[in-house]
Amino acid sequence: MQVSIKQPLSNVQLELLKTFSHQLSENDLVELRKMLALFFAQRLIKEADKVWNEKKWTNEEVDAMLVTKMRKSK
Numbered sequence: 001m002q003v004s005i006k007q008p009l010s011n012v013q014l015e016l017l018k019t020f021s022h023q024l025s026e027n028d029l030v031e032l033r034k035m036l037a038l039f040f041a042q043r044l045i046k047e048a049d050k051v052w053n054e055k056k057w058t059n060e061e062v063d064a065m066l067v068t069k070m071r072k073s074k
Helices: 011-019 026-055 059-066
Strands: none
Touching: none
């Protein structure tokens, strides 16, 4: 059964709607949420590591950033 859905849904939303057009158990739904959270967390960590390496940050510099107000006033 081909489902046609119009935008403004993203490509991932459309794919998930097609893939999961059936009911999941509550346990499966919780597990799916965990998998998605892990997927995005891993991508974020990879990008953060990339910036860390590009900027050649040290642990001490990052620790200092954690206690420094870095937001610019308007």
